[in-house]
Structures are given as C-alpha cells and as structure tokens.
Amino acid sequence: MLALILNRNLGRLLFVSFLLSCGTIAMAQRIALKTNTLYWATLSPNIEAEFRLSRHFTLDLGTTANFSTKIDDNNLKFLQVAPELRYWFSRPMARHYVGLTTFAVNYNLKMDNTCYDGDAVAAGFTYGFDWVISRRWNIETSVGAGLLKYRCFEYVNGDVKPLSPNTDKTILAPLKLGVSISYLLF
Numbered sequence: 001m002l003a004l005i006l007n008r009n010l011g012r013l014l015f016v017s018f019l020l021s022c023g024t025i026a027m028a029q030r031i032a033l034k035t036n037t038l039y040w041a042t043l044s045p046n047i048e049a050e051f052r053l054s055r056h057f058t059l060d061l062g063t064t065a066n067f068s069t070k071i072d073d074n075n076l077k078f079l080q081v082a083p084e085l086r087y088w089f090s091r092p093m094a095r096h097y098v099g100l101t102t103f104a105v106n107y108n109l110k111m112d113n114t115c116y117d118g119d120a121v122a123a124g125f126t127y128g129f130d131w132v133i134s135r136r137w138n139i140e141t142s143v144g145a146g147l148l149k150y151r152c153f154e155y156v157n158g159d160v161k162p163l164s165p166n167t168d169k170t171i172l173a174p175l176k177l178g179v180s181i182s183y184l185l186f
Contacts, residue, residue, distance in 0.1 A: 078107035099126040118152025144176030
C-alpha cells in the first residue's frame with residue numbers, strides 16, 4: 001500500500017517537473033546537463049537538467065537512482081526526484097547561488113541485520129558555487145540543509161515486515177552535498 005501511494009506521488013512529482021521543464025525550455029536561453037560525482041561514489045547514477053528562467057533564476061531538476069548496491073552485508077536501493085529553484089548573484093550558472101531545494105525519495109536499506117523500507121520528503125536551503133572551466137563546461141559545488149520527514153518499516157532481517165510504518169520522524173538534516181560536472185547546451 002505504501003509503495004503504491006509513494007509511486008503515485010513520485011509519478012505526480014515527475015509529471016509536474018516535466019510540465020515545468022517544458023514551459024521553461026521555451027523561455028530559457030541556457031540549459032545545462034549535470035551529474036553529481038559524489039553520488040557515483042555510492043554507485044548511484046544521477047542526472048540533472050538546469051533551465052534558465054530569468055536573469056537571476058534557474059530551475060534545477062534532478063533524479064538519482066540505485067537499484068542494488070551491495071557492500072559486505074549492507075544493501076541499498078532508492079529512487080529520488082529533486083527539484084531546486086536557484087537565485088544567482090551574478091549570472092546564471094556562474095559563481096555564487098542560493099536555492100530552495102526539495103526532494104522525494106523511496107528507499108530500501110539493509111544495514112547489518114536491520115532493514116529500513118520507506119519514503120522521505122524534504123525541503124530546505126542550499127548554497128553553491130559554479131566554476132566556469134570553459135564556454136561549455138563548469139564544475140559546481142553545493143551544500144544544503146533543511147527539514148526531512150521520513151517514515152519507514154524498520155525490522156530485523158528475517159522477521160515479518162510490519163503491516164504499517166513503525167518509524168515516522170521529522171528532523172533537521174543535511175539535504176545536499178555535491179560536486180557536479182556541468183555541460184552547457186545553449
């Protein structure tokens with residue numbers, strides 16, 4: 001039931017993100033495609049597209065997934081969608097920015113002998129800096145924090161999964177850490 005609800009919500013979020021990106025493509029003068037190298041360290045493929053909305057604002061739409069990374073007895077699976085609205089102090093996709101970030105994630109994590117199967121949503125603030133390497137290439141660093149609400153089924157591996165989520169919390173947490181490589185299309 002929880003997976004069905006989350007899949008509907010992720011589907012809606014993806015659809016809204018797609019509609020927003022279609023509207024911004026027509027107005028954008030610059031579009032960048034990016035990947036966060038830190039996510040690749042967890043063997044999590046990711047891609048982001050950033051669209052210029054105005055002289056100082058951009059919309060960054062990202063998705064990250066990991067369909068099965070097993071390290072020792074630990075196992076990680078997740079799917080994340082993360083839109084972010086950014087304000088650039090000079091010009092878009094160069095130098096300093098601050099942003100409002102959100103994300104929704106569905107995860108399945110097994111650490112040692114405990115399983116965590118759940119979903120989370122978050123919203124917060126980010127700060128970043130883009131180094132212009134060439135006309136088409138940038139390196140971007142980012143960090144962010146905010147409120148994270150998660151709920152999950154927490155149980156010992158081998159036991160029966162609970163019928164309803166038994167952990168439900170809202171916490172202040174780091175939400176973003178990135179070193180991304182950007183390619184400017186336009």
